[in-house]
Amino acid sequence: MILCDVGNSRMHFFDGGKPLHLTFDEGLGRYGDEVVYFICVNGKIAPRISKEAPGWIDLSEYRMLHSDYRGLGIDREAACLGAWDGVVIDAGSAITVDVMERGLHKGGWIWPGISSFKEAYAGISPKLAVGIDPGVDITSLPKDTESAVSFAVLAPVKRLVEYFAPQFDITITGGDAHIFAPLFPEAKVDELLVFKGMEKMIKEKRC
Amino acid sequence: MILCDVGNSRMHFFDGGKPLHLTFDEGLGRYGDEVVYFICVNGKIAPRISKEAPGWIDLSEYRMLHSDYRGLGIDREAACLGAWDGVVIDAGSAITVDVMERGLHKGGWIWPGISSFKEAYAGISPKLAVGIDPGVDITSLPKDTESAVSFAVLAPVKRLVEYFAPQFDITITGGDAHIFAPLFPEAKVDELLVFKGMEKMIKEKRC
Known part of the structure; x- marks a missing residue:
């Protein structure tokens, strides 16, 4: 299972080994064709993910934290x-x-x-x-x-x-x-x- | 007596009334010919003061605070x-x-x-x-x-x-x-x- 935390400046990947910190170009180039579970706080890069990595699964629909904080990333x-x-x-x-x-x-x-x-x-x-x-x-x-x-x-x-x-x-x-x-x-x-x-x-x- | 505190973004003047907060152009234009006691933390504007306001008196030689802090503005x-x-x-x-x-x-x-x-x-x-x-x-x-x-x-x-x-x-x-x-x-x-x-x-x- 490959996981990706898409930040404001880089993408952070984890597949059970050592985490990899890649630029958006590097990350999408290397993992764009894979199945990747991801979270993303970067509104600018989201459209690129939809287009260049159609198999990626957005965990934003899996929210489960018990909190009454509004707007938690x-x-x-x-x-x-x-x-x-x-x-x-x-x-x-x-x-x-x-x-x-x-x-x-x-x-x-x-x-x-x-x-x-x-x-x-x-x-x-x-x-x-x-x-x-x-x-x-x-x-x-x-x-x-x-x-x-x-x-x-x-x-x-x-x-x-x-x-x-x-x-x-x-x-x-x-x-x-x-x-x-x-x-x-x-x-x-x-x-x-x-x-x-x-x-x-x-x-x-x-x- | 006119005092001027030259900051990083503006000049602050005081002549006993209400302090005036002016841009560098405004301050030098208005007070350049006067005698003004000043302090300055802005290395970029210092040469302009020497040139455009030759009568201004730099209080940086009047330092008197008891402190062992190095580099206090x-x-x-x-x-x-x-x-x-x-x-x-x-x-x-x-x-x-x-x-x-x-x-x-x-x-x-x-x-x-x-x-x-x-x-x-x-x-x-x-x-x-x-x-x-x-x-x-x-x-x-x-x-x-x-x-x-x-x-x-x-x-x-x-x-x-x-x-x-x-x-x-x-x-x-x-x-x-x-x-x-x-x-x-x-x-x-x-x-x-x-x-x-x-x-x-x-x-x-x-x-």
Whole structure:
């Protein structure tokens, strides 16, 4: 079974081995003739999928997450299903944080992703075009520009998760998971989380 | 005495009346022949000031803030001097938060400004091109996209200030001060804060 999570900038494939992160052209070229279960948050690429990959099966009709959140992206839904319980941090094009309580989605929020943050800083002033340091000290006030920027991006994740879900298990996924992992030494990093949720959708639909 | 705070996108003038927010062309056209005390964080516009406003006096040589922060912008320094004690939130092209303790700068951090945040969200997905709601509930988990975005921008300001400076007075300044004011009902909004700091620099230099 081949799964595909179509994001805003890339396609992420999983067939039981190591996930593959491909451009839209690469993904459709390589898997367009296969049967692929997919989710898609990218309205621009959807028409290309219909045309170039007619055998692909859209899981957006398989929605099963218990939530009263309006407008939850299907990628967030899949990640939440994959986790079932605890805090889910998905650090990709956007950084989403969601709280799950034994299968029930309690809500969550959305930051720009690391690359968007970096672009935003650089667009304000060349002085702010600095890297994000995953090892920045978020326990004391920053005293230089790079720390001030890294702190501003990372400290809110730690403090808000602590505030809203202090006793919860934490799972981190997405391409920038490694940047957030040092904030939560007890967290699990799981690059397959969205795919696990997609597998649950498929299984549920078949029952 | 005319003061000017040259920002990344506009010039802010103060001559004792209501502050004026002008484009670079407007500001240099109107005040280029006057004596103006100024601070400037904008490297691109500095050469134009030297050429078109030869009588302007650069206060960057008047630095007097007690701080071991490396690379503090002179606008942040002026705002901190203006406040002298407590938390200073300056919400302009960037959102800076600084902590002052009886004249001593203890450190601070920098987020993108509201307009940069909005651009960053819109650049990720048209679904995230939503407004920032100053009245969003930051005490419970968001359950729709607009709340999730507004929460992500505003809740960190509240929670990090609470965490790092719980007992401090708070002063909010900058063009977007009104967006942050509802977070801190006890805070003072002072659109003259940077100018007050500039006046202190001038007074100190004259002594």
